[in-house]
Amino acid sequence: MKSVLLVCAALAIATPAFADAPIEMTLKDHKFTPAQVTVKAGQPITIHLTNKDATAEEFDSTSLKVEKVVAGGSDGMVRIRPLSPGKYPFMGEYHSSTAQGLVIVK
Amino acid sequence: MLATLVIVFREVIEAGLIVGIVLAATQGVPRRSLWVTYGVTGGVLGACLVAAFAGELASLFEGSGQEIFNATILLLAVCMLTWHNVWMAGHGREMAREMKAVGAEVSAGQRSLAALAIVVGVAVLREGSEVVLFLYGIASQGGASQSAMLIGGALGLIAGAGVSALMFLGLLQIPAGKLFSVTAWLITLLAAGMAAQAVLFLQQGGYLQVLQSTLWDTSWLLSQDSIGGRLLHTLIGYNDAPNGAQLIAYVATIAVIMGLTRWEHARHPRGSQIPRPA
Numbered sequence: 001m002k003s004v005l006l007v008c009a010a011l012a013i014a015t016p017a018f019a020d021a022p023i024e025m026t027l028k029d030h031k032f033t034p035a036q037v038t039v040k041a042g043q044p045i046t047i048h049l050t051n052k053d054a055t056a057e058e059f060d061s062t063s064l065k066v067e068k069v070v071a072g073g074s075d076g077m078v079r080i081r082p083l084s085p086g087k088y089p090f091m092g093e094y095h096s097s098t099a100q101g102l103v104i105v106k
Numbered sequence: 107m108l109a110t111l112v113i114v115f116r117e118v119i120e121a122g123l124i125v126g127i128v129l130a131a132t133q134g135v136p137r138r139s140l141w142v143t144y145g146v147t148g149g150v151l152g153a154c155l156v157a158a159f160a161g162e163l164a165s166l167f168e169g170s171g172q173e174i175f176n177a178t179i180l181l182l183a184v185c186m187l188t189w190h191n192v193w194m195a196g197h198g199r200e201m202a203r204e205m206k207a208v209g210a211e212v213s214a215g216q217r218s219l220a221a222l223a224i225v226v227g228v229a230v231l232r233e234g235s236e237v238v239l240f241l242y243g244i245a246s247q248g249g250a251s252q253s254a255m256l257i258g259g260a261l262g263l264i265a266g267a268g269v270s271a272l273m274f275l276g277l278l279q280i281p282a283g284k285l286f287s288v289t290a291w292l293i294t295l296l297a298a299g300m301a302a303q304a305v306l307f308l309q310q311g312g313y314l315q316v317l318q319s320t321l322w323d324t325s326w327l328l329s330q331d332s333i334g335g336r337l338l339h340t341l342i343g344y345n346d347a348p349n350g351a352q353l354i355a356y357v358a359t360i361a362v363i364m365g366l367t368r369w370e371h372a373r374h375p376r377g378s379q380i381p382r383p384a
Contacts, residue, residue, distance in 0.1 A: 055243035062330045071161030077169050081318040094240045
């Protein structure tokens with residue numbers, strides 16, 4: 001089991017991560033723009049999130065299996081695994097009443 | 107106010123369940139509350155530090171600092187839980203029988219407690235930093251929401267602590283002889299779930315990009331968003347859509363803990379009734 005993990009780790013380091021350009025997304029006034037993105041199935045996705053609010057926000061989605069804190073006035077890369085077709089909601093956990101979004105996979 | 111309540115409740119439960127298991131697992135060990143207090147205090151202080159430097163932390167390692175940090179502290183907790191379980195396999199019987207250790211056993215017991223204090227600290231640190239960031243965000247907006255936020259946060263804290271206490275009291279209902287084997291199992295699954303979560307953070311950070319396809323999806327049966335799903339996620343690492351690398355980490359952690367426990371068990375043939383997850 002351990003050797004399997006080691007091989008996995010070696011493979012992971014050797015594989016260039018995320019060849020595709022990241023999707024640009026902005027957070028302002030606790031709202032995502034664009035709030036809806038459409039991506040292709042079976043490909044890893046990267047969202048480059050720029051937080052223009054003064055406060056930190058957590059990009060959170062249990063269906064996308066991702067949680068990433070982006071500090072106020074900062075930016076961060078949200079890396080998402082390859083997905084099968086469907087709709088995957090996400091939210092800003094600290095302001096979930098307004099910060100809502102959707103990833104559509106086709 | 108409701109948002110604050112829900113978020114604080116959720117994070118407190120996640121850390122509280124782990125504290126409850128640690129308390130149950132160390133029944134009868136002298137000075138355990140002191141160590142658990144160290145763990146909680148350290149975790150709270152650490153959470154404030156992590157929250158204060160969230161931006162700086164995130165920009166480390168080509169923007170993957172946060173993921174690396176999360177994965178590292180989770181793996182640290184996995185090691186500490188493993189160590190505790192293996193140690194218990196060698197010494198559990200004496201402890202269960204005498205409920206107070208003497209001489210070398212005391213210092214060895216303290217070492218195991220120190221390991222568990224780190225686990226408590228890490229759990230509080232992880233969930234606590236989210237609470238701090240969230241509360242800071244609301245507080246900085248100012249206005250009338252501040253008192254509502256305080257009330258919401260306090261209610262969330264009380265409710266979360268209450269549920270954790272119920273879990274702890276429930277564990278205590280288990281007869282002392284069996285309690286150790288139940289907590290040994292709980293700690294094994296807790297560790298396995300943390301290892302799988304660490305893998306997820308590594309993948310999110312751009313590392314370990316293998317076996318990422320979702321193996322199955324049971325969100326229709328029990329969503330990880332639901333309270334039940336979240337509780338099971340914390341306790342046994344329930345994941346409604348795991349990927350291959352996570353499954354390997356989960357199974358490997360259980361296998362390693364069981365293997366080491368049996369090995370330690372064999373070295374202490376007298377302790378044949380001691381707990382082991384097997």
